[in-house]
Amino acid sequence: MSLAERAPRGTYAITAAVGLLVLIAATVSFVLQLVTAMLTWPLLLCSSGRLRFHTIQSRIWRTTLPILCVGLNPFWRQKTHFVGSAAGPPDIIPGSVIFVNHRSNSDPFVVSWLLLLSCIEAKFIYKSSLSKLPVLGWNCVLAGDLAVHHGDKQSIVKMLDKAREVLRQGYHVLVFPEGTRSPSGLLQDFKPTFFQICEELGCPAVPVCVLGTERAWPHGGFRMGCATVHMAMGEPVMPGQGGADALSDQVARQMQEMAREVLMDREADENAAEDPFVSGKPYAYWRPPKEIEDLLPEDQMKLLKAGKGHERGAHLA
Template structure:
């Protein structure tokens, strides 16, 4: 019922806001005593906020599946498809920290943006080419400090539930740094909080799966596209398995058209 959905949404947002107000001063204290070069413990504490958000929300049942990462300080370039803002707290349920590459606008949001800065997340100005180069330099520094880096390689949230074309940056970084790519697949968040809506969707199960790491040993710059497409295909196939239907493949021509659509949506 629409009324119940509205009431549940109000309750969820109230709980989330309360958590944020409590978490910020605690996170600042953790940062003061965190001597790790990557501020790993500060980041881990911040991700716990996201995990807590998923637990107080009455709409979501989060199921974690897949590979177990034995060493949380082994650095990976982590990539995931992007369906909704809900992806962020759901992925925060994973039991290790990683620095997130996120659009610069989020770092200007009161409270949340302040915490992202405390956690040493990495801002990217999507309209500025030089920003992308700075992001890759900073991300490599994070990897050298034995902390993973998280990308949404589509560059924006899906508007129709499909997996859009992946940008190359995360895969170039993995090859240059000589670290594996760790693919994640997420399903169920697209309708959990539709784009440009404050009301949550009906109660649902959200699935997040850690797929097998993809090694980059022996790869060079010329292998970037093949690595990108291989990882994207792994994610697409997992989503197809969950849905029980084929996920539309995006060929080279459609990829260019989709990329143009994504760039236009960013401008808007």
């Protein structure tokens, strides 16, 4: 049985070790953020200074976290790739929206490492429930990350207005456009909101592809494992004819092309053909939930790409 056919499994030992690194990173960063906040709080007195305040906080958080949790993590081997001659956000105003596929809870950690290596600072879009976590949530709030309150339309509108202001000031925003993790590995349909914002403001869309994180922190549990993680950043895509839908399609296509180039051409990975971004099929080890297992394969694929046919197969209506 090849590696691609074996379901990823975490261990308690690795989970404890990585969890300790996360705790140390969050605590060290929080102390540094508090000390810095005491020195820079006057920036909060004016609207233009608030973004500078949070940017300083973000640089502390997004330096400490990836160095301790990814760079010094012996269990997650990371490989960084830049695809194209001008990969990454261009140095222009408005800022760029960085779009990342979502396979695992470890994605924010490894993406932070990629941004650190690229000398890029970005505000992350994250679930509001994370802000309630002790220390970790406080780190994100101080860093000025933008929380999504699912089901609260008024809060979502305010968050989107903040995102527009961040972009207008020349800062970057990072979003997982699928909206949720993909347990099958297939690239799910993107939510249109931030592509519409790109079109509205003329923001570049920067595609980032993350591969292998499904083994670093397997979906459906809290145990972590060993993994080789590939992170690829591509060239920015500018809004053009066709509107937000065309931009979304181009970013999705570029993510998959980057995955093929990284796995098959640059790395010559023997398991590359089994990756969903290459094969167009779910992980070899993945099994559909009982709610959709009797459907035709093409119908299953439609549901999976729509984000409705994973372990939440009951949400088919």
